[in-house]
Amino acid sequence: MRTRLFSLLFVAYLVAACTKIYPTAPTAPDPVPAPTPTPDVIEFRVFGSNLLTPVTIRHIDPVNGLTIVTSSPPYFATVQTTAPEAFVYLEASGTGFSTAVLQVQIFANGKVFREGSSVGPVLFASASGTVHR
Numbered sequence: 176m177r178t179r180l181f182s183l184l185f186v187a188y189l190v191a192a193c194t195k196i197y198p199t200a201p202t203a204p205d206p207v208p209a210p211t212p213t214p215d216v217i218e219f220r221v222f223g224s225n226l227l228t229p230v231t232i233r234h235i236d237p238v239n240g241l242t243i244v245t246s247s248p249p250y251f252a253t254v255q256t257t258a259p260e261a262f263v264y265l266e267a268s269g270t271g272f273s274t275a276v277l278q279v280q281i282f283a284n285g286k287v288f289r290e291g292s293s294v295g296p297v298l299f300a301s302a303s304g305t306v307h308r
Contacts, residue, residue, distance in 0.1 A: 216253060216285070228269060231268050260307045263289075263303065266301035275298055
């Protein structure tokens with residue numbers, strides 16, 4: 176009888192030892208992804224009226240550098256950049272009648288950033304500046 180009791184206690188001890196609960200190590204929270212910066216949208220626009228010839232357009236942006244185009248207005252170009260600051264430049268030159276008009280505009284994120292205009296037979300209009308985030 177003692178051996179049975181001893182055997183029963185020994186088995187109960189083994190069962191109790193097997194059911195011991197170990198605490199789990201804390202898990203690290205999921206890493207938060209870094210926010211992707213929203214790019215700035217820079218638009219170059221050239222308008223004109225009463226022109227005799229196509230105009231020469233030059234613009235500088237941080238993505239393409241200097242771009243030179245000969246075109247009849249209207250002219251539109253767009254770039255996107257995530258740079259913290261960007262120097263932009265736009266100029267247009269041409270010839271027209273005495274009532275000719277040439278206008279250049281730089282838009283940053285949908286708002287007029289800089290603009291310039293020229294009126295007369297010899298036309299030169301420019302605008303430039305540094306766009307900051």
